[in-house]
Amino acid sequence: MKNERHAIITGASTGIGFATAEIWLKTGNSATFIGRRANALQNTKRRLVSSGVLENQIDLFPGDAANPEQMTKLFSGWKRPHLDLIVQAAGQRFTGSGENTNLENWKSSMESNLFSAVVLPPLALPLLRKSAKENRSPCIVNIANALAMKASAGMIAYSTAKAALAHYTKCLALELANEGIRVNAVAPAAVDTEMLRSGANDAAYENFKKDLAAYHPLGRIGTAEEIARGILFLAAPENSWITGTVLNIDGGYSLK
Numbered sequence: 001m002k003n004e005r006h007a008i009i010t011g012a013s014t015g016i017g018f019a020t021a022e023i024w025l026k027t028g029n030s031a032t033f034i035g036r037r038a039n040a041l042q043n044t045k046r047r048l049v050s051s052g053v054l055e056n057q058i059d060l061f062p063g064d065a066a067n068p069e070q071m072t073k074l075f076s077g078w079k080r081p082h083l084d085l086i087v088q089a090a091g092q093r094f095t096g097s098g099e100n101t102n103l104e105n106w107k108s109s110m111e112s113n114l115f116s117a118v119v120l121p122p123l124a125l126p127l128l129r130k131s132a133k134e135n136r137s138p139c140i141v142n143i144a145n146a147l148a149m150k151a152s153a154g155m156i157a158y159s160t161a162k163a164a165l166a167h168y169t170k171c172l173a174l175e176l177a178n179e180g181i182r183v184n185a186v187a188p189a190a191v192d193t194e195m196l197r198s199g200a201n202d203a204a205y206e207n208f209k210k211d212l213a214a215y216h217p218l219g220r221i222g223t224a225e226e227i228a229r230g231i232l233f234l235a236a237p238e239n240s241w242i243t244g245t246v247l248n249i250d251g252g253y254s255l256k
């Protein structure tokens, strides 16, 4: 397709990453999906192809976004003519207080929620610079969390890693602004995905969602599609003057 743009999407098999990939591909673009479970990536590709997306719109790269050796291989074997967008949705929720979170859990949360977003950008810079030179408005969009900005009890390692990710977003935006490469983030509050469900059965999950709804002034939790639309708003070339923004998409959660 003539105006096709290419994205790397981490965490594309499920949830927010999947919702972003679906809209992105259905508007005629192409993407490389990254996730650790190769079978989940393959199932996701099959599902999208059976809904009308073309096989050649999707490349799969099974791997850990926080692993520099694996991500280096992605670029040494790169075949697409462009890279215009990186959506970093890989992440994992960690519960626990400051008192009962041990150092191993702190490291795991940092690895999942911060390091999974700092490895790809420097490796991708040559391709992003090429995109900028060709006026394709390259952009990186990270997925932070409303808890990055507002303190909460019981998810200290997760919230702290997401706060670091939000700050990383701003620092990198400043470093890359003069090259025309934009860096933004979204900060969702609770979103209806498998991560939120955390293995709960249907009845328990319905009750959990009702409890969570009360924390959001708009009276409900969000959907993955609502977050995807915010991500793609930040990525759109029409919005090429937005950089260093951490966009709340949170049903008003941050207002209280």
Ligand SMILES: NC(=O)c1ccc[n+]([C@@H]2O[C@H](COP(=O)([O-])OP(=O)(O)OC[C@H]3O[C@@H](n4cnc5c(N)ncnc54)[C@H](OP(=O)(O)O)[C@@H]3O)[C@@H](O)[C@H]2O)c1
Pocket (backbone or CB within 6 Å): 010, 011, 012, 013, 014, 015, 016, 017, 034, 035, 036, 037, 038, 040, 063, 064, 065, 066, 088, 089, 090, 091, 092, 093, 111, 112, 116, 143, 144, 145, 146, 187, 188, 189, 190, 191, 192, 193, 194, 195, 196
């Ligand atoms: N759901 C919420 O309430 C909510 C709210 C605010 C922010 N967020 C953030 O939104 C992002 C997406 O979450 P989600 O709700 O869509 O959850 P999800 O469905 O569990 O998606 C997370 C995805 O990330 C992938 N992943 C995890 N670690 C990875 C790694 N190191 N390398 C590559 N892929 C990795 C997982 O696939 P594999 O296991 O196959 O790797 C999975 O596909 C996360 O960063 C999360 O923290 C979620």
